[in-house]
Amino acid sequence: xxxxxxxxxxxxxxxxxxxxxxxxxxxxxxxxxxxxxxxxxxxxxxxxxxxxxxxxxxxxxxxxxxxxxxxxxxxxxxxxxxxxxxxxxxxxxxxxxxxxxxxxxxxxx
DNA sequence: CAAGTGACTAGTG
DNA sequence: CCACTAGCCACTT
Numbered sequence: 240x241x242x243x244x245x246x247x248x249x250x251x252x253x254x255x256x257x258x259x260x261x262x263x264x265x266x267x268x269x270x271x272x273x274x275x276x277x278x279x280x281x282x283x284x285x286x287x288x289x290x291x292x293x294x295x296x297x298x299x300x301x302x303x304x305x306x307x308x309x310x311x312x313x314x315x316x317x318x319x320x321x322x323x324x325x326x327x328x329x330x331x332x333x334x335x336x337x338x339x340x341x342x343x344x345x346x347x348x
Numbered sequence: 349c350a351a352g353t354g355a356c357t358a359g360t361g
Numbered sequence: 362c363c364a365c366t367a368g369c370c371a372c373t374t
Binding site for chain 1: 362368369370371372
Binding site: 264265266269277278279280281282283284285286289298301302303304308309310311312313314 | 354355356357358
């Protein structure tokens with residue numbers, strides 16, 4: 240628990256910096272944090288977020304590399320989608336956002 | 349302690 | 362973009 244705790248905090252810090260109406264990917268976050276293949280751990284961190292009621296963390300702005308709302312399973316389908324729609328995110332279909340248009344690079348801050 | 353699981357990704361065809 | 366493989370690491374069983 241202790242080793243991953245710092246990592247979780249870092250993830251939350253990055254996710255909290257995602258501008259409104261923008262999205263990023265698990266891989267981009269993990270890479271920005273220096274982990275070569277920690278994409279799965281990013282998911283874990285966000286899952287913890289829900290458990291702890293970290294609603295300050297806009298986890299709905301994190302999607303997989305294809306722009307799919309892979310997190311909607313744990314978020315509640317409609318919730319994640321509606322939240323993104325409310326922020327003006329364009330969807331390619333019900334389960335996939337337009338990543339080309341809304342992608343935000345964590346390193347660009 | 350071994351094997352399975354998961355909000356993943358990159359490489360290859 | 363699809364299908365398949367391998368790598369990844371914390372956590373659960």
